Structure formats: structure tokens, C-alpha cells
Amino acid sequence: MRTLFAVRKFKIGEYSVIRSMKQSDLDPVALIWLDTNIKVHDFIPASYWRDHFEAVRGMLAEAEIYVWEEEGSGKVQGFVGLDGEYIAGIFVQSQSWSQGIGGRLLDYIKKQHSRLTLRVYAKNTRAVRFYQRESFRIQMEETDEMTGQKEYVMLWED
Numbered sequence: 001m002r003t004l005f006a007v008r009k010f011k012i013g014e015y016s017v018i019r020s021m022k023q024s025d026l027d028p029v030a031l032i033w034l035d036t037n038i039k040v041h042d043f044i045p046a047s048y049w050r051d052h053f054e055a056v057r058g059m060l061a062e063a064e065i066y067v068w069e070e071e072g073s074g075k076v077q078g079f080v081g082l083d084g085e086y087i088a089g090i091f092v093q094s095q096s097w098s099q100g101i102g103g104r105l106l107d108y109i110k111k112q113h114s115r116l117t118l119r120v121y122a123k124n125t126r127a128v129r130f131y132q133r134e135s136f137r138i139q140m141e142e143t144d145e146m147t148g149q150k151e152y153v154m155l156w157e158d
Contacts, residue, residue, distance in 0.1 A: 018108045021065035021079065028076045029065065029091075030057040036091040043123045044147050063088065066108060068101045080105040087118040106134055114158040122150040131156075 021029060033056060037049040060081070068078040078092035078101045087109070092101045109116065118136070120127050121144070132138075136154040144151050 016077075017069050017071050018066050018105065019069060021060075021067050023061075025065075025067055025076050025079075026057065026061055029067065029079050030060055032076065032079065032091050032093050033060065033089070035094060039094055040124055040127065041121060043121075044149065048147065066105060068092070068105055077101055078105060080109055082109060085113050085115050085117060087116055089118075102130065103134065110156070110158070116156045118154050119144075119151045120154060121147075122152055128152065 030053065034049055034053050037044075038046045041049070064082045066080050066082075067076045069076055077096045078090070080090045081088035087106075090102050090105055092099075092105075116136075117139075118131065119142075120131060122128065122141070131154050134156065136156045138152045139155045140153045142151055142153060143149070
């Protein structure tokens, strides 16, 4: 029998930790997913993200997810989702943007993999620049069939 929410911890400094998602994290993680997508993908109607919320919430429950937790409060401030070497997304609650959480989550999974891929909307220029700073290279350009938006397939290799 597979354990979906085994907890592994990686302490970051004195106050924060990266760990595997627990079942009790599901609602905060799903809400971070929704809020972040609506805010950073303002070129896609918010209704698109709301319409997919329950389906994504179900997928999150089955996914490999690592959360950034503020240790004192236990509050989840961000997460990264993986499917093998594919990064399904890095999401940080908007109040915690530009504090290095996304970079630390990415560093954590880079230590576990020698190769990572992802897709990012071309119009999400902040994310494209972030991944390029983190040594990801654009491999190809495609169109997301669900949204009609141009996206980049990016690759990082150790």
C-alpha cells in the first residue's frame, strides 16, 4: 500500500522547513494554486482557474508535492509539484512573493534530480525570467490547447 502523505523535512534556516505535503495541507495548497494562477495569469479569465479548481484539488492529493512551511506557525506559504522530472508548478502565496521561497523550493528539487523540465506561459514573463536565472533553457514553443496561450517548454540539466 502506497503512503500518499509521508513527511520528509528539510530545515531552512531557523524558521522555515521544506517537507512533503501532508493531507492537512491539501486545502491551503489548493487555495495557493488558485490564488496564484488568477493573479499571475491575468491574461486567462479567472473563471478558467475556478472551473478547474476541484479537478486540480483532486490531482494535488495524489501528486508529489513539497511545501514551504513557516515553522513557528506551521503555515504553508508555497509549494512545488512534481511528476518524475517534470515540474508541474511552483506556487507561492502572493504575500510571500520575492522572499526567495520559489528559489529555495527549486533548489530542493534540483538536489534530487539531474534533469528537470517544465512548461510556462510566455506571457508570464516574471516566471520565464526566474527560470532562466535558475539555468533553465527554452527548448521549444508550443500552444496550450486548453487556453490557446503560447507556452515555453524549458529544461534544466545539472
